[in-house]
Amino acid sequence: MKKMQNGQAYPFLTPFMILVSIFYIVPAILTIAMSLTGLDSSFVWEWNNFNNYRKILLDPNTGKIVLNTVVFVGCAIALTIVLDLVIAVLVTYFIKNESISSFFKSLIMIPMITPAVVYSVLWIWLLDASENGVVNQLYMGVTNSAIPLNWIAKYPMQIVVMATVLTSLGFGAINFSSAIKSIPEDQFKAARIDGAGEWEIVSGIILPNIRYHIQFIALWETLGLLTNYVTIMLITDGGPSMQTEVWALSAYHKAFTNQQYGYGAAISMVLIFVVMVLMLLLNKVTSRRDA
């Protein structure tokens, strides 16, 4: 009986397996193969040993890019988690009125649902370096300065982090908010009777109760931040002078701007390896939650 059921499952899975094979597994194998060739604009598949990987290690920019990636992901993740928690606690625990808290929750969803291109153009427009830029008008108005600032050139990393954090806020905040909502009301009552203040309730009841959610979101967002370069590409394109060039963006640049497909593939492979390690960690976190 059991065997028959198993057998029946395969035909149902087949269409998906085919799709997954064509669009994920085959490209993945191609990428691995490509990373071992010197493939460039001439499209010659020529085995070049591990030269691409050696090139990564020897590239003088590699250190800078790794550092950028760590700074970018680290800052963005820390800011995202902290802001997520603040927002979630505020809209769920402190604001009891359902309609007001839903209003705030929808508000922080806006950057998330805005197309990345529109959203990035909005930032560029706001931070325009001329005196017509919105931020510059504000800045000149407040400080009485006559010279407009080139914000993106001056604070590229800060701006890229801020723009990215805003887009990722919605997901984590909503996730935390529903996690807080699932804490039994009695626990808050018990804590209040036991003499816990608001801060102790947040740190002693809310945070420990949603600790697995925090771990999950932290890892999930890290994966997203490591692989997603669209916002950075659209706002600074890695510049000025490599200041915001992160690993994923550098793979894109090498492969599509410089047409060094083999080299780009090798850079991607390194990223995939890091992501896979993180995925394993994520799996471990979620399975511990079930136990």
Add this chain to the structure above:
Amino acid sequence: MIRIENLRMEFDKGAVALDDINLEIEKGEFIALLGPSGCGKSTTLNCMAGLLDPTSGRVFFAGEDVTKKAPKDRNIGMCFQSYALYPHLTVLDNIAFPLKQKGVSKEERREKARKIAEKLQISHLLARKPSQLSGGQQQRVAMCRALVKEPDVLLLDEPMSNLDARLKIEIREVIKKLQQELKVTSVIVTHDQEEAMAIADKIAILSEGKIQQYDTPEHLYEYPVNLFVANFMGNPPMNFIDAKIDSRDGETVLMVGETPVRLKKELQDKLSVHLGEPVEIGVRSHQAYLTERGDNSLKMVVSMVENLGKELLVTGEINGNHMRITLEETERFAELYQRIGNQEKPLWVNFGSRLNVFGGEGKVNWAL
């Protein structure tokens, strides 16, 4: 110790949860708030705890007005239906949590937590997490946490609702014994009348946000002020027989259909002022008894006989009203069983001398 004055609680949209609640609880007393769900018993308890702010009215602890005080400043311990243990803390830290908030040193609070845990026989569980405990064990931990800070008042919000019947009786005894030992003024909220009767010195029965009767369990059982209380107290529930107050041969009687039920002199005096009014006679199953035809008795056609072990529960119809009688002569089971559904072989039932008569608006007990 606790005094509640004119407590009124309105929720948003005008729903009245509590309507003029007055309660007085002596020091060291164990009180039960009893009623069906939605009667306001938990709301009353939450107002005592300070978890809810009443719309109006005041709460006094030992003569001091605590209505505006925060829960933590009232020195209360509270137990919840869900136990509300902190899942990330060990049992020991759970119990010590209230002391930690009070700023008691680590050694001292652990010492105190161990002591109270020993009293409730959970010393071997101190290193575990709440998720590794059974319901009864969690209940004991919750009790420890409520008592560890030596509260002036212990509030128990349906603490045994999630336990099975056997464990309920066990925990009930533990709580009662502990309460007597510590002499802490306690209030328990429950919908289980048996639990309330077993554990409490006095019971307040609530319905629709009002206290129907506040008295000792014995009084509530014997002298219910109205039909609601009578219906709520006792198992099997009291029998209610439709009747009419009438007079026959100069005596006030209760007419059940065409048959008169003759009454004692004092009850006649009480009922004579309500002559002609429809009433419901309230009879306890064990107070009615089987007798001969003509002995002030009513005809009952048997519809069911159950053997409960120590007694028989005979169910039947008296003039269209459901009636249950308990009999101690369990050897009559077979004989009674044969009468089921037999119109020719009815039983004759005398209601006994302890009658309750509910009539008028609010179904007040006119026999009191």
